Amino acid sequence: MVPLSWYLALSAVLFTIGAAGVIIKRNAIAMFMCIELMLNATNITFVAFSSFFRDVTGQLFVFIVMTVAAAEAAVGLGIIIAIFRNRLSLDVDDASVLRD
């Protein structure tokens, strides 16, 4: 059987990759995807604990995280499209001033 700590390690590695991606990436959509990766990495921890401790709560958390991620995707992509319309670029360094 796979021990619990392996799942936690996997989750930690994925979260780190996601966090590094947010810092490295300059493209708004790519950063958005890295944030999704981080959210998913935490989901693994929730599900792992939930199934090892035989308690469904962790999986309900994942369910709610997913809905939050879906809402975030809708609004986030809306913002990204709005930025692209105004500046014709998705580079976050270009979007450093608040007025257009």
Place this chain on the structure above:
Amino acid sequence: MDLSNPYIQAALQFLAIFITFNVVLMIVAYTVLAERRILGFIQGRLGPNRVGPGGVLQPFADLLKFIFKEEIVPDKSTRFVYFLAPIIAVTSAMMTLIVYPFGPRVTLPYFGQVELVIARFDIALLYVLAVTSIGVYGIALAGWASNSKYSLMGGLRSSAQMISYELSLGLSLVGVILMSGTLDLYEIVEQQSGWYGFKWNIFPQFIGFVVYLTSAIAETNRVPFDLPEAETELVAGFHTEYSALKFALFFMAEYINMFTVSVLATTLFLGGWNVPGLALLFAPGSIPFAVFSVIGFFVKVFFFLFLYIWLRGTLPRFRFDQLMAFGWKFLLPVALLNVVLTATLVWLGVL
């Protein structure tokens, strides 16, 4: 031979999957032939009838032709994605085939009691929805990777269409799920047996059935919703730049999707393998009972496939804005209404 050995069970499972895939591919090949013959009949012409007696070998001739055609890869295409797209399309279409129950419980010699379903699990219906939702990528990525404006337009249109109609498709199934209280397809079918066919979900869920059928036709990109490949506007849509076997894969994926949609409609709304009154003739669990049930199942499936062809011969195509308005402003509210209605009736204990 010890049948409880997990390795032997796994081997049997693989064998069953292999047989299913081959049977379905044959059905798909003959659906294509039937479509061409029936369309010919509808339009007052003959259709392909030269290869073999009455044209029965036509699918194999087509296959040979596809194999010997030249492979053309567009110069400016994105290679990796270009080759990935047809693979995604076919894989996602075929992966759902294993969960459909096609016959009742039967007692076989040597095997004992067997349920005629390859993989039975708790979330079968969600699995179907999940796998089919991957199929969008096949089309969208094909359109993008070809680096051609017609392909891109076709790909964009189809992803928009499939996202929109997936909503009403999912919601139309919620009514059935509410009534049966499970996502296990085998149990959904079993709950529909009895009462000489009047327990089929199509009677209490008629609105859901109509919404499902409409959005399923839109999901499979067939007439009258075949805008992604509207030949008069977009050459051939997302697969304009695909040739030879890669095109054949897309073609196959479309017909496998038609088949799975028909099977799902049969399973959820038309009682699956239940044949009205069959229990009076044969004892449930006996081999003839199972054989006739399986035949009944396939008759229902073929009826839906015929419906597809019939619609193609009859209806004109929608305009894109009409398609979107129809999906979002009519089909989705009707599906939601159906969910509310069913939930209320289930809560009151009527259904």
Place this chain on the structure above:
Amino acid sequence: MTILIFLLLAALTIGCAVAMVAQRNPLYSAIALIGVFLGMAGIYVTLAAPFIAAIQVIVYAGAIMVLVVFVIMLLNVEEEVRRPIRLRRLVPLGVLLAAIFFAEAAFIIYFVETSAYNPPPATQSNVGLTASVGTGLFTKYLLPFEITSLLILMAIVGAITLARRVSTLEGGRTRLRATEETRSQTSAD
């Protein structure tokens, strides 16, 4: 057997995640991320949580990523340009801190592994089945569930408001051209 499957899926997930960050073409990143999500769905299955696995594929791979791919195709996003690393002198410090962090993490994981409490394997439980998830969601956690539905409503309204401000891409282009013209005029003055 489960260990082998877990290792394969973990390798797929981590490989796709690294590829996602390493790719400079956003569409390739998106495809890699879809790979990550599918691998994670497999990992949820090894954890005996099939419902969450199915929802993972439907919501992430089937809805969110389709939207992302759609936006990338629609905006025709170009590859990121490689740019020089600012703060070059801080790189050794960063490497050092990362090494310390990983050492700590490995230390902790090592101790978790050998700790007294070793939870039982989870393959035979019915915690992950649809019925138990649904029961939990609609009884004990009904309020959070309702709040998320409110959140989704807000997201719908927000997305529509954001998307309908300027009707076409052309609007942005003309405005950009106008600002560039005024800028060049002011600099000429």
